[in-house]
Amino acid sequence: MKEADRPDTSPGPHPVDFVRAAVIEDIQSGRFEGRVHTRFPPEPNGYLHIGHAKAICIDFGIAAEFNGLCNLRFDDTNPTKEDVEYVESIREDIHWLGFDWEDRLFYASDYFEQLYQFAVQLIKAGKAYVCDLSPEEIRRGRGSLTAPGVPSPYRNRPVEENLDLFRRMRDGEFPEASRVLRAKIDMASPNLNLRDPVIYRILHASHHRTGDRWCIYPTYDYAHPLSDSIEGITHSICTLEFENHRPLYDWFLEQLGVFHSRQIEFARLNLTYTVMSKRKLLELVQAGFVSGWDDPRMPTLCGLRRRGYTPEAIKNFCSIIGVTKTNSLTDIALLEHCLRENLNKTSPRAMAVLRPLRVVIDNYPEEQVEQLEAVNNPEDPGMGTRPVPFSRVLYIERDDFREDPPRKYRRLAPGREVRLRYGYFITCTDVVKDPDTGDVLELHCTYDPATRGGAAPDGRKVKGTIHWVSAAHAVECEVRLYDRLFAVEGPSDVPADRDFKDFLNPESLVVLTGCRCEPSLATAAPGARFQFERIGYFCVDPDSTPDVPVFNRTVPLRDSWAKIEKKLATASR
Numbered sequence: 086m087k088e089a090d091r092p093d094t095s096p097g098p099h100p101v102d103f104v105r106a107a108v109i110e111d112i113q114s115g116r117f118e119g120r121v122h123t124r125f126p127p128e129p130n131g132y133l134h135i136g137h138a139k140a141i142c143i144d145f146g147i148a149a150e151f152n153g154l155c156n157l158r159f160d161d162t163n164p165t166k167e168d169v170e171y172v173e174s175i176r177e178d179i180h181w182l183g184f185d186w187e188d189r190l191f192y193a194s195d196y197f198e199q200l201y202q203f204a205v206q207l208i209k210a211g212k213a214y215v216c217d218l219s220p221e222e223i224r225r226g227r228g229s230l231t232a233p234g235v236p237s238p239y240r241n242r243p244v245e246e247n248l249d250l251f252r253r254m255r256d257g258e259f260p261e262a263s264r265v266l267r268a269k270i271d272m273a274s275p276n277l278n279l280r281d282p283v284i285y286r287i288l289h290a291s292h293h294r295t296g297d298r299w300c301i302y303p304t305y306d307y308a309h310p311l312s313d314s315i316e317g318i319t320h321s322i323c324t325l326e327f328e329n330h331r332p333l334y335d336w337f338l339e340q341l342g343v344f345h346s347r348q349i350e351f352a353r354l355n356l357t358y359t360v361m362s363k364r365k366l367l368e369l370v371q372a373g374f375v376s377g378w379d380d381p382r383m384p385t386l387c388g389l390r391r392r393g394y395t396p397e398a399i400k401n402f403c404s405i406i407g408v409t410k411t412n413s414l415t416d417i418a419l420l421e422h423c424l425r426e427n428l429n430k431t432s433p434r435a436m437a438v439l440r441p442l443r444v445v446i447d448n449y450p451e452e453q454v455e456q457l458e459a460v461n462n463p464e465d466p467g468m469g470t471r472p473v474p475f476s477r478v479l480y481i482e483r484d485d486f487r488e489d490p491p492r493k494y495r496r497l498a499p500g501r502e503v504r505l506r507y508g509y510f511i512t513c514t515d516v517v518k519d520p521d522t523g524d525v526l527e528l529h530c531t532y533d534p535a536t537r538g539g540a541a542p543d544g545r546k547v548k549g550t551i552h553w554v555s556a557a558h559a560v561e562c563e564v565r566l567y568d569r570l571f572a573v574e575g576p577s578d579v580p581a582d583r584d585f586k587d588f589l590n591p592e593s594l595v596v597l598t599g600c601r602c603e604p605s606l607a608t609a610a611p612g613a614r615f616q617f618e619r620i621g622y623f624c625v626d627p628d629s630t631p632d633v634p635v636f637n638r639t640v641p642l643r644d645s646w647a648k649i650e651k652k653l654a655t656a657s658r
């Protein structure tokens with residue numbers, strides 16, 4: 086490749102982490118003729134989660150930054166756990182994040198024939214053998230970190246016999262788990278992965294793409310490096326648990342003398358207050374602890390989407406956490422912070438009252454309705470304004486009134502005056518209570534017509550501003566208040582005698598009915614996002630109907646991450 090055609094390695098928008106440094110090094114040394122070609126290799130046995138988003142941002146992101154390509158490859162070598170449902174959701178989620186594999190969608194199963202031929206080649210070279218030990222015997226024979234492995238009695242089978250048996254394994258002559266093909270490497274290697282690992286197993290199972298064509302399936306450790314090689318992948322970026330597998334990755338490519346991709350490992354993302362293991366997520370779905378993979382409390386991309394997350398917030402989060410070489414636990418507050426930053430700029434404001442309290446403005450004309458002008462987004466004047474109807478009977482938030490206000494309470498109380506957002510000053514003159522229970526049923530107030538727009542001509546100030554909706558115009562709606570799925574920071578890290586499900590947050594979903602929102606929201610489409618003033622960010626759920634709109638709380642307004650940052654800044658001063 087000519088100097089001028091090489092990708093630009095000057096620092097781009099991304100800081101140079103160790104993965105990018107390795108890629109730059111390879112471009113500069115001409116190791117792959119300056120080419121950068123990555124892949125994202127999900128196994129279609131579950132839905133993608135926020136951890137996968139980190140991998141996707143690295144794989145697709147690095148390819149884009151260095152003028153390279155990124156393939157999507159399904160690592161579908163385990164037919165018993167895989168399903169087309171997962172294949173479809175994975176494609177949808179990657180596109181939603183904003184990445185595209187163009188015409189490079191591949192499946193490891195596309196290579197089954199070629200992988201079989203490579204195995205035959207290994208057998209012929211005396212580098213693989215058919216082993217008749219049971220899975221349990223093989224496991225025991227591997228030894229441990231302190232004890233060397235015990236060679237299989239089948240280790241020195243003649244090549245011809247191995248070839249014959251392997252062909253008959255493929256032809257379906259043998260029962261499941263009765264034989265395997267193993268690589269012949271080193272039973273005394275300090276790296277257990279090199280102690281004659283299994284590369285093919287017999288599985289009489291239908292595959293979602295190859296049907297019943299195969300009854301032997303390659304292992305991940307064998308299929309992955311060869312799939313990378315077949316596709317000409319230059320940088321095979323994966324998570325840290327594969328670091329010890331890298332010598333094996335390299336071994337297959339060297340023995341077969343094929344194109345040699347470079348494997349680079351980074352630390353996987355772990356987040357507080359959630360779990361990321363697909364097995365655990367599946368368990369939550371199957372046992373009904375959540376409504377499905379897309380339950381808005383799940384860390385899955387479809388769950389986050391339904392919750393109201395934006396792709397921009399997720400990508401920005403992935404960029405901020407960066408790429409590191411040591412495992413750690415990331416505070417979920419940082420993800421929420423990225424979300425708020427994005428939603429603050431992009432979501433239109435609206436007024437909704439979650440726990441309505443009726444307010445009658447006694448001196449406001451009975452039949453009168455005014456259209457007050459409300460700002461759609463103070464962060465973005467380009468988003469304009471909208472009319473909000475105002476009339477004699479309103480709803481305010483129950484929590485914005487106290488009969489007996491504590492010190493520093495700045496909202497409504499008997500005799501107090503507050504500002505209605507985009508409206509007038511009102512003063513509470515009377516409280517109507519249920520004679521039996523003492524519950525507050527409604528408030529009576531007066532308004533000052535001179536304060537329209539929120540300021541008094543005589544310059545008098547009020548301490549608080551509260552939101553409201555007009556009772557006659559408001560739309561009744563349902564609001565689902567979502568919170569963190571787990572009550573503890575590290576649910577994956579619980580004592581051995583406890584189950585992670587014991588630590589689910591019992592208040593992770595609170596459903597409120599009979600809420601009221603301003604009429605402009607009634608026709609909002611599923612997925613539309615809003616900031617409900619003074620409450621938080623919400624989005625329209627797919628369960629929503631024009632009769633009963635349903636809103637999911639994405640996040641409350643309070644930003645605990647901003648608070649943490651402030652504390653750190655003060656502490657370091």
Ligand code: ATP
Pocket residue numbers: 125126127128129135136137139140322323324352353354355361362363364
């Ligand atoms: P399993 O735990 O079932 O093996 P997995 O989460 O590793 O599943 P894969 O489908 O194999 O799922 O993952 C696809 C890619 O995403 C892999 O390259 C994997 O390394 C990466 N990945 C998975 N989980 C994370 C995570 N938490 N953080 C970063 N990358 C991840």
Ligand code: MG
Pocket residue numbers: 128
């Ligand atoms: Mg995996």
